[in-house]
Amino acid sequence: MTELRRRGGGGDPDSTESISDKEADGDDRLGFPGEGEGDMEGDSKADTPDVPPSADNTPECLNKALEGLSSRWKNWWIRGILSLTMIVGFFLIIYLGPIMLILLVMGIQIKCFHEIITIGYRVYHSYELPWFRTLSWYFLICVNYFFYGETVADYFGVLVQREEPLQFLVRYHRFISFALYLAGFCMFVLSLVKKHYRLQFYMFAWTHVTLLIVVTQSHLVIQNLFEGMIWFILPISTVICNDIMAYLFGFFFGRTPLIKLSPKKTWEGFIGGFFATVAFSFFFAYLLSPYQHFVCPVEYNSETNRFAVECEPSNLFVMQEYTLPAVVQNGVRWKTVNLYPFQIHSIALSSFASLIGPFGGFFASGFKRAFKIKDFADTIPGHGGIMDRFDCQYLMATFVHVYIASFIRGPNPSKVLQQLLLLHPEQQLSIFNMLRNHLQEKGMLPPAVEEAQ
Amino acid sequence: MDYSSGWVEFKVEIMENWRDLGRWGSETEGRSERDGASDSETKPDTGVPEVPVSADDTPEVLNKALSGLSSRWKNWWVRGILTLAMISFFFFIIYLGPMVLMMIVMCVQIKCFHEIITIGYSVYHSYHLPWFRTLSWYFLLCVNYFFYGETVTDYFFTLVQREEPLRILSKYHRFISFALYLTGFCMFVLSLVKKHYRLQFYMFGWTHVTLLIVVTQSHLIIHNLFEGMIWFIVPISCVICNDIMAYMFGFFFGRTPLIKLSPKKTWEGFIGGFFSTVVFGILLSYVMAGYSYFVCPVEFNNDSNRFTVDCEPSELFQLQNYSLPSVLQSISGWTTVKLYPFQIHSIALSAFASIMGPFGGFFASGFKRAFKIKDFANTIPGHGGIMDRFDCQYLMATFVNVYIASFIRGPNPAKVIQQLLALRPDQQLHIFNSLKAHLTVKGLLPALEEAA
Numbered sequence: 001m002t003e004l005r006r007r008g009g010g011g012d013p014d015s016t017e018s019i020s021d022k023e024a025d026g027d028d029r030l031g032f033p034g035e036g037e038g039d040m041e042g043d044s045k046a047d048t049p050d051v052p053p054s055a056d057n058t059p060e061c062l063n064k065a066l067e068g069l070s071s072r073w074k075n076w077w078i079r080g081i082l083s084l085t086m087i088v089g090f091f092l093i094i095y096l097g098p099i100m101l102i103l104l105v106m107g108i109q110i111k112c113f114h115e116i117i118t119i120g121y122r123v124y125h126s127y128e129l130p131w132f133r134t135l136s137w138y139f140l141i142c143v144n145y146f147f148y149g150e151t152v153a154d155y156f157g158v159l160v161q162r163e164e165p166l167q168f169l170v171r172y173h174r175f176i177s178f179a180l181y182l183a184g185f186c187m188f189v190l191s192l193v194k195k196h197y198r199l200q201f202y203m204f205a206w207t208h209v210t211l212l213i214v215v216t217q218s219h220l221v222i223q224n225l226f227e228g229m230i231w232f233i234l235p236i237s238t239v240i241c242n243d244i245m246a247y248l249f250g251f252f253f254g255r256t257p258l259i260k261l262s263p264k265k266t267w268e269g270f271i272g273g274f275f276a277t278v279a280f281s282f283f284f285a286y287l288l289s290p291y292q293h294f295v296c297p298v299e300y301n302s303e304t305n306r307f308a309v310e311c312e313p314s315n316l317f318v319m320q321e322y323t324l325p326a327v328v329q330n331g332v333r334w335k336t337v338n339l340y341p342f343q344i345h346s347i348a349l350s351s352f353a354s355l356i357g358p359f360g361g362f363f364a365s366g367f368k369r370a371f372k373i374k375d376f377a378d379t380i381p382g383h384g385g386i387m388d389r390f391d392c393q394y395l396m397a398t399f400v401h402v403y404i405a406s407f408i409r410g411p412n413p414s415k416v417l418q419q420l421l422l423l424h425p426e427q428q429l430s431i432f433n434m435l436r437n438h439l440q441e442k443g444m445l446p447p448a449v450e451e452a453q
Numbered sequence: 454m455d456y457s458s459g460w461v462e463f464k465v466e467i468m469e470n471w472r473d474l475g476r477w478g479s480e481t482e483g484r485s486e487r488d489g490a491s492d493s494e495t496k497p498d499t500g501v502p503e504v505p506v507s508a509d510d511t512p513e514v515l516n517k518a519l520s521g522l523s524s525r526w527k528n529w530w531v532r533g534i535l536t537l538a539m540i541s542f543f544f545f546i547i548y549l550g551p552m553v554l555m556m557i558v559m560c561v562q563i564k565c566f567h568e569i570i571t572i573g574y575s576v577y578h579s580y581h582l583p584w585f586r587t588l589s590w591y592f593l594l595c596v597n598y599f600f601y602g603e604t605v606t607d608y609f610f611t612l613v614q615r616e617e618p619l620r621i622l623s624k625y626h627r628f629i630s631f632a633l634y635l636t637g638f639c640m641f642v643l644s645l646v647k648k649h650y651r652l653q654f655y656m657f658g659w660t661h662v663t664l665l666i667v668v669t670q671s672h673l674i675i676h677n678l679f680e681g682m683i684w685f686i687v688p689i690s691c692v693i694c695n696d697i698m699a700y701m702f703g704f705f706f707g708r709t710p711l712i713k714l715s716p717k718k719t720w721e722g723f724i725g726g727f728f729s730t731v732v733f734g735i736l737l738s739y740v741m742a743g744y745s746y747f748v749c750p751v752e753f754n755n756d757s758n759r760f761t762v763d764c765e766p767s768e769l770f771q772l773q774n775y776s777l778p779s780v781l782q783s784i785s786g787w788t789t790v791k792l793y794p795f796q797i798h799s800i801a802l803s804a805f806a807s808i809m810g811p812f813g814g815f816f817a818s819g820f821k822r823a824f825k826i827k828d829f830a831n832t833i834p835g836h837g838g839i840m841d842r843f844d845c846q847y848l849m850a851t852f853v854n855v856y857i858a859s860f861i862r863g864p865n866p867a868k869v870i871q872q873l874l875a876l877r878p879d880q881q882l883h884i885f886n887s888l889k890a891h892l893t894v895k896g897l898l899p900a901l902e903e904a905a
Contacts, residue, residue: 171859172859173859174855174858174859175855175856175858175859175860178851178852178855182809182848185812185816185848186809186812188816189714189812189815189816189819190712192714192815192819194713197819197822197823198823198824200819200823201819201820201823201824205658205659205662206658208662208665209658209661209662212661212665259643260647261642261645356635356639359638359639359642362642362645363638363641363642366642366645366650366653366654367654369650370650370651370653370654371651371654395635395638398631399631402627402628402631403628405627405628406624406625406627406628407628416869416872416873416876416884417884417887417888419869419872420869420873420884420888421891423869425892425895425897428888428891428892428897429892429897429898431869431870431873431888432885432888432889432892432898434870435873435881435884435885435888436885438874438881439878439881439882439885442878444878444879444881444882445882445885
């Protein structure tokens, strides 16, 4: 803590120097804004932290293996190896199935929350604030409880109906969540200490904004996952691809800077990345669509007590013939082309990832500059923290969720069933009759001969 | 305004300082939450603004009328008159009906948002930050659009289905709202200016937290209102009553302080306020539950294109006989008592208002102390800003909404039907079978061997 203070007291020259040291190493970081270019923040906020540069935590084995190379190439190799490791890890988790994915998303959410809160502590020198760490984690647990209760209860409807305590928890779920949250709120009010009011309010707000960003979006990711793993895999891969492609295009062809906030980004990288990403996701969608494992909604099979991904693929994932417009027909001499409708949607998704996704990255860059930190944390050698990798993903997850809700999915059947079961018996009966007539008209039910009420 | 002089004699010094600044003399006594006194915040918080003291804006007419009295009584009178004015205004609005109530809630929300954002500007000297005022109001519009859209889609379902543009807007509502929000987000990123990054992020965070508190809760209030005006009136009245009663009890009997944060609050006030609020809640519910104007859900009548409050009152609002427990029987000599079930619920509501409501007040007091402001604004003479009056209401509104959702209201059958019809036929069939099995088990359907 004293070390922090000393650095803080040292003021700008200290921080610029320490950061520019790292700069030599981290020169080729994708999109990293040059801190050393004198980001003189004229505001006289004396409580600016200078978060000390995190120690280099590359694993020893990598260090030894790459001893011989110059430090610049060493950095390249580290980044490259770690990128590959992450991608391989990603595929392994996909193979392991939905439960593992949910656990992974949960783990990432907790780590991101931890990273952002730690930054908050440093910014406000509030690490020693009474109760605050406990309260932050408590609020995280509350909000997660609320969201998991809302989503999980829907999908596990049958299981929930069976167990009595679960039924009680589900029925009064909102009330219980609210009571838990209120308990935390009261603890906060009771923990206000005279000299630290402002700090405490800042940390309270910091925690809530972090929860809003991190937790809600990770739950949107999980809901996307339940629609079908392809709705999880494709957006994430698209964002990763855009990152890599924009970097490569920028590296080879980059000339005109894109935005003052991230001086290493260029228009050439942006546009090249856009086209490359759209093409990539188009083909990737084509690859994934035939497999049930990816396209079927994840369902909980109450008999076997496991998650099952088995279904009749919906229209989106059934090959259809499209007539090419005349212009393209002259170009390629095909009249029609077989496509999955999902590939058309993937164009929308990848366009979003390439055009708006980078704004999430700029936001995070601005945030890092505002608080004079280089990375969110130092979890991944060569890449920074988990938040650094996931900053663009959050916008994407929300977009995919909204897209599905607006254009793809109707209401969730299990949720509808659950609501049905909560109605009064007379209402259930009247709905039952209405539904029966409706289905009979549609020919889904043989017309009944006699149906006594 | 110099807070840092040592406070030795609370009342005298405060009176003198504030009189010098043109404020009403015994502001401290008049205000039930007067807490600006004790803590000497000597922490070296260099970024702290000294928010300039707002000028005294009591209307001239009141000033003249009361010019004869001493400043202490003058203060009492001003507060009293304003309190009465606000309460009458409240009843008048209720008389005018749901539409006007909704608009009032909307205006209160906008004013609260404005007050809190203005405090943020003062705190961060960020009034001249490029774009930021525009962006804050833009985000307010976006979030309101989203919430109103959801409410309108639920409650005005038939109207929406009729008009083509409305139908499209409602079908793609989430997408449109998200697109609007994203535009604001991108504008924010593009507006980041080198020297002001931190400020801009702070204001961004400040705006979002304010939106979270103010806007979501005002929409919960509107949802409560649609359940029936009684769900709007009783909670608000309970909070107001608790405020007043706690103050009275504290004034007459107050001895032991309640919490360091608000040194003028006492245990006697707290407990006295609790009991009197519960009694008040029971009586008020008794009075209101008899009128269908208050207890019926607000509905939009397609034919007359107006709001109507006309229905068969639900069981909650029908008198029932309850047998008193024997203890009470021996005391009062009655064996049964006729109550509306709603009165039992009102006990829960008023208990919450008395016990948890004050925490909202403490939170606001802590906030004001943290940012060294006396009031949120100076809109209401003698009382401060709108936020000062509404700080306890926000928690209450959320509680009432959660309470209704958990204990009172089931899902809306019309909505369930609408969702059912939007499903695919195979999903409908699946639900049909599950429902049939469920109803058969419950004995509502004779067991049939209907093949599906």
